[in-house]
């Protein structure tokens with residue numbers, strides 16, 4: 001089964017340690033390759049640092065996908081999207097989790113432990129794990145995000161200041 005080969009990292013701040021354990025055990029029990037980075041133990045306990053740390057490891061292709069949990073899912077999503085080539089979205093329903101993969105090709109899902117309960121979180125993760133990017137009509141839109149991202153990240157780095165992307 002293709003999904004079993006996915007290397008998934010998970011982490012959370014202190015607002016979501018309980019949900020992290022529930023989802024870690026849930027995925028581990030299914031034989032899915034899941035790693036708890038537990039950055040708060042050796043690094044910072046702040047959600048921006050925890051989220052950035054995981055997103056960088058996805059960027060470096062150490063992991064295919066990531067799950068980031070905090071109180072609302074919002075802060076983790078914001079910081080993960082600061083890493084070039086890494087895309088994250090908050091999902092508190094099954095449909096969004098499926099579309100996050102199928103339409104947006106985002107590698108990272110974020111959720112808030114103060115927003116949803118563990119049983120719904122498991123269903124959301126199931127939908128996300130078993131969905132892949134569909135391409136088709138979504139491809140030019142995702143490619144456009146990549147262009148705009150490149151402009152945003154690199155236009156201020158010198159040279160002509162023009163990445164060739166017009167907005």
Ligand code: RB5
Pocket residue numbers: 013015047070071072073074075076112
């Ligand atoms: C607590 O630090 C809370 O702000 C955090 O868990 C998260 O909800 C931020 O978006």
